Amino acid sequence: MFEGFANVWTPVTLARRLKGSGPLAVTVAGERLVFFRDGTGKVSALLDRCPHRGVALSLGKVTKAGCLECPFHAWQFDGGGNAVHVPLNPDAKRERLFATALPAREIGGLLWVFTAATDQPEPAEPQVPDSLVRDDLARTFIEVEWAAHWTRAMENMLDSPHVPYVHATTIGRFVRPLLKSDSTMHVTWEDTSYGGRTTSWIDTENPASGALAYLDFYKPNVMVLNIPVPKQVFRMHAICVPVKADRVRMLVVGARSFARLSLLNPLFNASNMKIVKQDQAVVESSFPSEVPPAADEVSVRTDRATLQFRRYYFEELKPSSAPPRRHLRVA
Numbered sequence: 001m002f003e004g005f006a007n008v009w010t011p012v013t014l015a016r017r018l019k020g021s022g023p024l025a026v027t028v029a030g031e032r033l034v035f036f037r038d039g040t041g042k043v044s045a046l047l048d049r050c051p052h053r054g055v056a057l058s059l060g061k062v063t064k065a066g067c068l069e070c071p072f073h074a075w076q077f078d079g080g081g082n083a084v085h086v087p088l089n090p091d092a093k094r095e096r097l098f099a100t101a102l103p104a105r106e107i108g109g110l111l112w113v114f115t116a117a118t119d120q121p122e123p124a125e126p127q128v129p130d131s132l133v134r135d136d137l138a139r140t141f142i143e144v145e146w147a148a149h150w151t152r153a154m155e156n157m158l159d160s161p162h163v164p165y166v167h168a169t170t171i172g173r174f175v176r177p178l179l180k181s182d183s184t185m186h187v188t189w190e191d192t193s194y195g196g197r198t199t200s201w202i203d204t205e206n207p208a209s210g211a212l213a214y215l216d217f218y219k220p221n222v223m224v225l226n227i228p229v230p231k232q233v234f235r236m237h238a239i240c241v242p243v244k245a246d247r248v249r250m251l252v253v254g255a256r257s258f259a260r261l262s263l264l265n266p267l268f269n270a271s272n273m274k275i276v277k278q279d280q281a282v283v284e285s286s287f288p289s290e291v292p293p294a295a296d297e298v299s300v301r302t303d304r305a306t307l308q309f310r311r312y313y314f315e316e317l318k319p320s321s322a323p324p325r326r327h328l329r330v331a
Contacts, residue, residue: 044079
């Protein structure tokens with residue numbers, strides 16, 4: 001399961017999509033998942049197929065007790081994948097009729113999942129940027145899909161040199177006045193417990209001034225851009241969720257300590273969407289769709305951050321796959 005994206009915590013979609021008492025189908029790295037809330041409101045996730053006849057559980061309903069009922073034969077499963085009711089078969093050994101459950105969380109307005117079944121070793125909790133969960137920040141949310149491999153989208157989010165060109169009419173307009181024909185961009189990378197931090201500056205700008213933007217990379221697929229605003233917090237989170245080989249779900253979360261009135265959110269979202277569309281046009285044109293090994297493309301000094309991501313992808317993620325949980329045929 002989850003070839004090339006196994007055994008990691010990842011946000012998968014906006015929590016507000018899980019409306020009311022119904023289930024929600026979401027595809028992550030080629031695997032169909034279904035989210036639902038149990039009787040206490042806690043989020044649960046199962047592979048979106050019944051172990052009985054492979055039907056999509058997301059076509060079913062959530063019972064008053066918070067169990068997910070299959071639409072085919074009305075088998076009911078709790079958040080741990082346990083069969084709690086098998087109609088017409090009172091003698092069935094329900095402990096052998098389980099669906100495949102995955103660890104799930106609801107954090108920062110997002111639904112998260114760990115890409116391995118719950119019968120695997122218990123994962124550590126996800127490392128989450130504080131700006132996703134701080135109560136003193138206003139947040140905006142965007143969810144769109146691109147026709148691209150998630151790795152190209154992720155590298156784009158870690159790439160500082162494209163900003164003054166691709167985003168010349170948006171965020172790049174603040175950078176372009178700094179550029180001269182012989183300008184030099186300096187790019188640093190620092191390993192962190194959650195992934196890495198990359199900082200960039202042009203020519204003689206002092207990186208110790210504290211006035212620079214920087215990017216944090218949270219493995220496996222979260223970028224946090226710190227936008228320098230005096231005495232304020234202003235951050236953009238770009239999350240690149242693999243759907244399948246040629247599709248990526250882009251989650252963009254803005255966080256700010258100023259202008260916190262919710263009626264201003266549409267203005268911030270409109271600005272963010274314009275930036276997203278500028279990136280989309282470029283990323284979707286990339287060939288090959290998936291990032292290749294570093295030796296297969298030419299690179300320069302300012303590619304330091306994207307090369308760090310590519311190394312992580314090929315050394316840690318690409319070889320990974322989570323073993324499927326086996327089901328018994330008769331009980």
